[in-house]
Amino acid sequence: MARQLARGMGSFFKECDCAKPTRCPHPYTIRFRDALGKQREESGYDTQDDASPSPT
Known part of the structure; x- marks a missing residue:
């Protein structure tokens, strides 16, 4: 499941089937x-914070 970033920035996700992917x-x-x-x-x-691009 991908989570959307700021408009036009992309998305981030985990390539796993863990029951609790955030942990x-x-x-x-x-x-x-x-x-x-x-x-x-x-x-x-x-x-997720590391995966999110920082504003410049």
């Missing part, structure tokens, strides 16, 4: 579009 040890993955419009994924984030 499981699996890392979060973020899916977004880069400046060229290509879909990208980055994984290895421990928390």
